[in-house]
Amino acid sequence: MVGRLRDENVHLNQAGSPLTLPVWQPPPVAEVRGLLAELCRRWREEFPNLTAEENDIQAIARFHYEFLKIHPFLDGNGRTARALLLQQCLDLFGRANLSRLDRGASYNSALIAANGGDLVPLIDVIRPVLEE
Numbered sequence: 001m002v003g004r005l006r007d008e009n010v011h012l013n014q015a016g017s018p019l020t021l022p023v024w025q026p027p028p029v030a031e032v033r034g035l036l037a038e039l040c041r042r043w044r045e046e047f048p049n050l051t052a053e054e055n056d057i058q059a060i061a062r063f064h065y066e067f068l069k070i071h072p073f074l075d076g077n078g079r080t081a082r083a084l085l086l087q088q089c090l091d092l093f094g095r096a097n098l099s100r101l102d103r104g105a106s107y108n109s110a111l112i113a114a115n116g117g118d119l120v121p122l123i124d125v126i127r128p129v130l131e132e
Contacts, residue, residue, distance in 0.1 A: 005032055006074045024115055026071035035070045039063065052093050057130065060088045061122040065114040078103075085126065093130050100128040 012024045027035055043063055050056045067081050082098060089096035101107070102125050110121035 003073075005029075005036075005072050008074070010071060010074065012071065024069065024071075026069065032070060032072050036067075036072055039066050039070065047092075050092055056092060057123050057126055058119060060085065060092070061114070061119050061126050063088065064126070065111065065119065065122055068111060069115070085129070089126075089129055095132060096129050097131070098129060100131060101125065102128075 007029060009028055010026055012026065026032075046059055050059055064081055064085050067084060068077060071077050073080065082101065082103075085101075086096050086098050106121070107125050110125045113119075113121040
């Protein structure tokens with residue numbers, strides 16, 4: 001299963017919620033490959049225009065959220081998203097420390113806020129990764 005795109009539809013639940021109340025319904029399996037290709041294409045176009053300024057964290061946060069929204073794997077989506085986050089921070093800012101990434105309630109709340117269109121909490125969660 002590791003490294004293979006999911007071959008079944010899934011829904012994501014908030015911890016402790018009934019299975020009938022999904023937090024997010026990822027796209028159907030048939031759309032995953034195309035959505036990933038589109039996400040990567042947009043990043044390749046956007047990356048050369050980023051200048052390692054504070055507001056460029058928004059581009060990283062948007063990519064991070066959109067990757068997780070696609071939920072391309074049955075398992076390992078968070079680990080893969082964090083590995084991509086690490087590489088993007090290193091490529092753009094020349095530094096990253098993932099030990100500073102809050103992976104608890106703040107991170108989950110930030111992803112839920114991003115699902116509602118607000119990237120600010122996710123940017124706030126990612127910002128410490130770039131602190132020297």
